[in-house]
Amino acid sequence: MTLLEKINSVFIRFPHRNAFCIEDIYYTYEELAVKVASIKQLLGKYPDEVRIGIQVRNDIESYASLIAIMFLGKTYIPINPNHPIDRIESIIQQSGLNIVLAKPGNQAYPGVMFLDYTTIYEGISTTFEIPEFDQNNNAYILFTSGSTGLPKGVQISFHNLISLYNASVALGYKMDETDRFLQMADLTFDLSVFSYIVPLCIGACICTVSDVGIKFTNVYKVLETQNVTFAVMVPSVLNHLRQFLPEITLPHIRHSLFCGEALYKDITTEWLRCLPNGSVENVYGPTEATVFCLANDSITSTSNVVTNNEILAIGKPMQNMDAILVDENLNEVPDGEKGEICLSGDQLTRGYLDEERNKVAFFNYNNKRFYRTGDVAYKNENGVFLYAGRIDHQVKIQGYRIELNEIEFHLRRIIGGAGVVALVTKGANDLNQIEVVFEDKNTNIEHIFEELKTKIPHYMMPVAAHIISPLPLNANGKTDRKALEKILSVSI
Numbered sequence: 001m002t003l004l005e006k007i008n009s010v011f012i013r014f015p016h017r018n019a020f021c022i023e024d025i026y027y028t029y030e031e032l033a034v035k036v037a038s039i040k041q042l043l044g045k046y047p048d049e050v051r052i053g054i055q056v057r058n059d060i061e062s063y064a065s066l067i068a069i070m071f072l073g074k075t076y077i078p079i080n081p082n083h084p085i086d087r088i089e090s091i092i093q094q095s096g097l098n099i100v101l102a103k104p105g106n107q108a109y110p111g112v113m114f115l116d117y118t119t120i121y122e123g124i125s126t127t128f129e130i131p132e133f134d135q136n137n138n139a140y141i142l143f144t145s146g147s148t149g150l151p152k153g154v155q156i157s158f159h160n161l162i163s164l165y166n167a168s169v170a171l172g173y174k175m176d177e178t179d180r181f182l183q184m185a186d187l188t189f190d191l192s193v194f195s196y197i198v199p200l201c202i203g204a205c206i207c208t209v210s211d212v213g214i215k216f217t218n219v220y221k222v223l224e225t226q227n228v229t230f231a232v233m234v235p236s237v238l239n240h241l242r243q244f245l246p247e248i249t250l251p252h253i254r255h256s257l258f259c260g261e262a263l264y265k266d267i268t269t270e271w272l273r274c275l276p277n278g279s280v281e282n283v284y285g286p287t288e289a290t291v292f293c294l295a296n297d298s299i300t301s302t303s304n305v306v307t308n309n310e311i312l313a314i315g316k317p318m319q320n321m322d323a324i325l326v327d328e329n330l331n332e333v334p335d336g337e338k339g340e341i342c343l344s345g346d347q348l349t350r351g352y353l354d355e356e357r358n359k360v361a362f363f364n365y366n367n368k369r370f371y372r373t374g375d376v377a378y379k380n381e382n383g384v385f386l387y388a389g390r391i392d393h394q395v396k397i398q399g400y401r402i403e404l405n406e407i408e409f410h411l412r413r414i415i416g417g418a419g420v421v422a423l424v425t426k427g428a429n430d431l432n433q434i435e436v437v438f439e440d441k442n443t444n445i446e447h448i449f450e451e452l453k454t455k456i457p458h459y460m461m462p463v464a465a466h467i468i469s470p471l472p473l474n475a476n477g478k479t480d481r482k483a484l485e486k487i488l489s490v491s492i
């Protein structure tokens with residue numbers, strides 16, 4: 001079955017089951033279908049070539065919009081209205097958007113027509129005809145942080161998506177229409193995709209997390225009050241909840257998947273104590289391979305887990321995926337040695353919108369197309385991959401993927417010089433945070449941060465700035481980032 005056939009069969013089989021719980025309001029599949037049908041009708045008037053964006057929020061219309069676009073066989077492009085306009089304009093320009101679905105009364109974007117996604121056509125038929133189209137067409141394009149200053153558009157096809165679904169089913173997770181899935185991620189972040197696509201394919205309920213207040217505290221509220229049974233989270237949630245874990249019991253949770261960041265053994269042990277009936281699954285993957293594509297076995301205890309530097313193993317490639325470890329010349333390394341993880345298979349993106357980036361990120365090997373992740377790992381004697389860090393300056397802040405080079409790019413432009421370094425340090429609850437170091441003693445930090453806010457999303461903003469003059473250099477004459485990290489960790 002195709003993805004749309006699966007979702008359509010859920011609309012037919014489970015009209016009265018809850019599809020969503022958003023801000024404590026429930027929406028059945030029947031109610032969702034009316035909204036999807038209305039948005040489909042609204043869009044149906046426009047020519048096939050239109051490129052459609054959605055101003056995504058934590059509301060039913062955002063979800064109905066993306067389903068409606070898929071039911072037209074078209075591609076959706078989520079836009080976070082809270083991101084700086086420069087970034088939004090770059091996304092519009094790179095993806096050729098000409099229509100954006102949004103709430104009425106929004107900030108206008110140049111060259112783009114707004115359509116009101118709250119429009120409802122009374123008495124509209126909710127019997128969907130599934131259009132015939134190539135399953136290799138893009139279902140969505142997500143933009144991730146780009147080291148050259150511009151966000152990178154990752155194209156994910158309908159085939160990639162159904163492959164993720166099928167591979168997840170093949171992992172043997174117990175999932176059916178009685179499940180209640182946590183959906184904690186912003187819709188511009190690929191973790192969200194698993195958390196709504198899988199429930200939509202099986203008729204389960206999607207419990208979203210409010211962005212009003214502290215997000216990770218809201219995650220806990222949803223887990224508890226909505227009796228969530230299946231949760232996909234970034235490990236940072238656990239760091240945030242750590243001091244409360246001894247008091248927490250979540251008997252409804254059966255599966256808790258962690259993705260997006262290294263998962264440490266000690267905190268996993270503490271979390272498992274909260275789950276009398278549940279397990280932990282550490283899964284791994286980049287946006288470019290559709291949410292996650294390596295998975296480790298479910299565990300209910302950490303006593304025999306395989307780790308590297310206390311980080312849980314990321315497991316083995318999922319169904320129809322392949323992972324190899326290569327050296328800097330793209331040759332496979334011998335078993336047991338560290339190499340860069342490269343991915344191939346049914347979940348792999350056709351590439352970025354920008355062809356130039358594809359030349360460096362993808363290569364052919366043994367007649368297969370591989371993607372270079374930038375992640376380092378080694379494989380143990382059982383073929384299990386163990387995560388060992390990154391080869392570049394990509395970091396994760398509360399699950400968000402950030403290129404430190406992108407922050408430096410904007411800062412260099414603002415200061416009109418080169419003397420600036422962005423670094424990741426540990427903040428409260430052991431959570432990653434970004435700090436910047438300037439070399440010029442006369443740097444006006446307040447003014448620079450005001451300017452920076454107009455260029456990058458809030459989660460990329462540094463929490464502190466320092467002036468260190470001159471910047472320390474390593475033996476190659478480059479800025480010594482390690483030395484700076486040491487200085488900052490001492491000064492915290």
Ligand code: AMP
Pocket residue numbers: 144190191258259260261262263282283284285286287288291314373375387390396399400401
């Ligand atoms: P994103 O594209 O936002 O999903 O980020 C992908 C990156 O997150 C990967 O390249 C890894 O660096 C990191 N990542 C994802 N899952 C894991 C995991 N289970 N353990 C360690 N790092 C992970």
